[in-house]
Amino acid sequence: MRARNHNGETVVGLEIATTKVVFMVAEQRDDGEITVRALATHPTTGLRKGQVVDYESARTCLGEALHDLRQNYSVPIKRLFLSVSGPHIQTLRNRGHVAVLNEDLEITEEEVQHVKQVAAAISLPEDRVLLHTIFGRYRIDDAQSALRPEGMTGARLSADMLAVHGSQTHFRNLAKLVRDLELECSDTVFSGYASAAAVVRPEQKRSGVVVIDLGGGTTDYMAYTDETIGAMGVLGVGGEHVTNDIAQAFGLTTREAEQIKRDHGSSLLERTTKVTELARQYNRKRTVPLASLRTVIHARMEETFGLIRERLEAEGVLAPVGAGILLTGGGALLRDADVLAEKVFNKPCTVVSPWRLHGAGLADRPELATVAGVVRYGLRNKSDSGRHSGLLDWFRVFWDGDREGVEQDDLFV
Ligand SMILES: Nc1ncnc2c1ncn2[C@@H]1O[C@H](COP(=O)(O)OP(=O)(O)O)[C@@H](O)[C@H]1O
Ligand SMILES: [Mg+2]
Incomplete structure (x- = not known):
């Protein structure tokens, strides 16, 4: 069993996701709750589905986010915990x-x-x-x-x-990014595991629960059944696919499609003759029939949930889930995503955000589930990570595969 982190220590979490990179500096309170000291979010560039595709651009984007963080947090930042995602997991x-x-x-x-x-x-x-x-x-x-x-x-x-x-090449490139920022990575955590740690409550864990984190280019899932982790994984599909479907179907730019998705989108089909207007800044006179818009969104969302259902059923972990499905990640903000999920999984479904997390502007932010889970993971395992000194050691740990597992109960208390 690992030693617990002392209260009052701070950890830095970093999520490099499809749509955004987020740094979070957080501290454990005496009562076990977490206080967020600083948060910096920056739109992602140079990465696709969590994988580096344009190194320089990715480095600039991370550098800017780090700069923002340093502006609003005065204590030096050296080591961090990093989430890892992508269909390679x-x-x-x-x-x-x-x-x-x-x-x-x-x-x-x-x-x-x-x-x-x-x-x-x-x-x-x-x-x-x-x-x-x-x-x-x-x-x-x-x-x-x-x-x-x-x-x-x-x-x-x-x-x-x-x-x-996960893929070694993927880790190597992430490691280089972190090193180029002159930071050290204490440990890495699978983003779906982190999100689940941030949103699941003990009673849900006891009854069995599935957490689905709907991100930009990926969707992570984790099933907790029989008080253990029954399954987890990643689909290479996310909210950006919904946006791209809309853009293609109606001949829009991605920005327009994103706007219309947020303003008028829903996961449910609707029989209506109403039309929606496009964002006015483009001075375009195009309109989109609401019923068609929802048909496009519904198709993608139903497919995504259906794929997860198939995987969970194949693992035999869906039937025993008593507490239902928790949706988180930015994609969970899509209207009626929970209603559709309820139909697909035939289980109660709720949109959730990280809990036991305190700080201004943190309520109802499902898109922060992963980074909140990363700091939770860090606070749990920080005292142990001291033995890895810097990235070289971090790599050595990876190469040898000589890495002690983190027991799930350490994460889910
Ligand atoms: N209000 C909203 N309605 C519909 N979709 C939304 C809304 N807000 C965010 N999203 C979607 O959430 C996705 C980003 O989720 P997020 O968890 O931040 O992604 P990632 O962690 O992969 O960067 C985007 O595809 C975006 O379109
Ligand atoms: Mg995310």
Whole structure:
């Protein structure tokens, strides 16, 4: 179990996402709540779906965001926690087994550590790096399931492990960006995991819940069932696809399409003869039939939710979800996204923002879920990260794949 971070320490979180880069400086309060000391957001340039496509442009954009942060936060910023997203992120499951050799068959901490090692012993292809090793339920004699098996008895102990891994090239470029800003990365966290950590409440975790973060170019999901993480992943589709669909369907610029999506869009179909006017600054006389606009949006949103439903069903984690679906990320602000999700998943669905987060202008900001989760992760794991000194070590940790997993309960308390 990792040592907890001392109250009063600050951490810096960085999310480099499709539409924006966000730095957040936050501090843990004595009561466990988080106070945000500074926040800087800048529109993303040079990245697509979380991957660097134009290095110089990406560096400038991050540099400007950092400059803004330094303007409103006087303490020096050196180390940060970084979220990682993109369709290159994948998961791998493994189950490990060990025999319980104690005379009385009592399972001790030693057996638990051993079975975790066995479950975590996977080999990834050379071009992949390990991001998280998350342990789920244990099984005793293939019969009884346990969250904490220490003290129980049995002849055989098994552990389930979910590894989250990503593309090495992707990490290398992100690492270079961070280094070029003369910053050090303490640790990285999968953005979907971070978003879930920021919005899920303990009672939802107990009942089982799915978190969907609708971003610009990606949609992350994470299912929490049976008090463990059942599935997580990324789709390379997001709000920008909705915008592009609108632009193509009605011959608009992306900016116009974005505007019309926010002002008149909805995920639901509507029979109406009403038309919507385009943003006036372009002096264009075009109008868009509202019913067609919604048909276009509905098609993309229904497809996106449908893909996630298929993946969750394939993993067998949708049926046991009792607390329903939580939608977050900027895309969750699309009108009636929750109503459509309710139909697709046949589960109650709510739009949520980070909770236990304090600071001006932070209420109802679903687009901050990831960065809020990153600082939560950082506050949880900061004391441990001291052993990595800078990016070189950070890389060494990646190359060796020698990285201790963060137990999920460390994140979701
Ligand atoms: N009011 C709104 N209505 C509809 N979509 C919105 C609204 N606000 C933001 N979005 C969409 O949210 C997406 C960005 O979400 P965000 O979580 O900030 O993305 P990312 O983290 O990937 O940069 C964009 O595609 C944008 O169109
Ligand atoms: Mg996001």
